[in-house]
Amino acid sequence: MPSTSSPRAAYFDIDGTLTATNIVMPLYWYRRKLGSPLGFFFWRLSLVWRGPWWLLLDRIDRAASNRSIYRSYGGLNRESVRQLEDQCYRECIRARLMPLARQRLEELQHGGVQIVLVTGGLDFIMQPLARELSAECIAPGLVESGGEFSGALTGGALSGKGKAVAVHAHAGTNKIDLKESFAFGDSYADLEMLECVGHPVAVNPDSRLKRIAIERGWTIEKWKRNNV
Numbered sequence: 001m002p003s004t005s006s007p008r009a010a011y012f013d014i015d016g017t018l019t020a021t022n023i024v025m026p027l028y029w030y031r032r033k034l035g036s037p038l039g040f041f042f043w044r045l046s047l048v049w050r051g052p053w054w055l056l057l058d059r060i061d062r063a064a065s066n067r068s069i070y071r072s073y074g075g076l077n078r079e080s081v082r083q084l085e086d087q088c089y090r091e092c093i094r095a096r097l098m099p100l101a102r103q104r105l106e107e108l109q110h111g112g113v114q115i116v117l118v119t120g121g122l123d124f125i126m127q128p129l130a131r132e133l134s135a136e137c138i139a140p141g142l143v144e145s146g147g148e149f150s151g152a153l154t155g156g157a158l159s160g161k162g163k164a165v166a167v168h169a170h171a172g173t174n175k176i177d178l179k180e181s182f183a184f185g186d187s188y189a190d191l192e193m194l195e196c197v198g199h200p201v202a203v204n205p206d207s208r209l210k211r212i213a214i215e216r217g218w219t220i221e222k223w224k225r226n227n228v
Helices: 024-034 037-060 062-073 078-083 085-096 099-110 123-133 161-174 188-194 207-216
Strands: 009-012 114-118 136-138 142-145 148-153 182-185 199-203 219-221
Touching: 009 099, 009 161, 024 037, 024 062, 024 078, 024 085, 037 062, 062 148, 078 085, 078 148, 085 123, 099 114, 114 123, 114 161, 123 136, 136 161, 161 188, 182 188, 188 199, 188 207, 199 207, 207 219
Parallel strands: 009 114, 009 182, 114 136, 182 199, 199 219
Antiparallel strands: 142 148
C-alpha cells in the first residue's frame, strides 16, 4: 500500500458486503423472541404484504424502505432488547460474516488503515460486530419513549447521500485522506459512499452498481457467503 502522511480509512457497508444479511433478519429474530406467540404469528402473517412492499420501496428509495421496516420495532422493550443483543449478534450477524471479508479487514488493519463501518443497520445490532473487528461504527438509532422503542429513527436513515455525508464528516473530524482511503459496498445505495474515496471496491455488486463499477474501472470483488 502507498505511504501517506495523513491517516487512511476503509469505509465498509455491512449488510450484503461484510455479512450475508439484511436488516429484516434481526427484526424477525427480535419479534420472535420478544413477542407473544399469537402476536408473532400475526406479525409474521403480515409479511405476506409487508415483504413485497419493502422490496419495491427499496428499489425506489432505500432510506424510505429502512424507515418502514424499522417501524416494526415499535413497542419492543428497550431493556429486553439490550439483554439479547449479544445473542442476536451471534445468531444473526457473526455467523454470516464472509470469510474473505475478515481476511480483507485484517490486511487493511495490518497496513495501518482505520476500519469504519457505515451501515443502515441499527446501532445496537451492529455495535457488537464493530467491537469484534476493532472498528468504528456509524449507524442510526431508534427513538425510545417510556422504556420502549417508538419505531422512529433518532436521525435520518443512513443510505445513499446520507452515507456520503457520514464519510465526509468522519474524514473531516479525523483528518482522513479520502484520496488514499477505501470504501466497500454491494449495492447502488452505496454508490455515493464509494465515490467519496480514491479506492472504491464493489463487493458482490447488484446489477446497477456492477455496471457503474465496470464503466469507471473500479475494483470488483466476489466474496463467497458462508453456508449458513
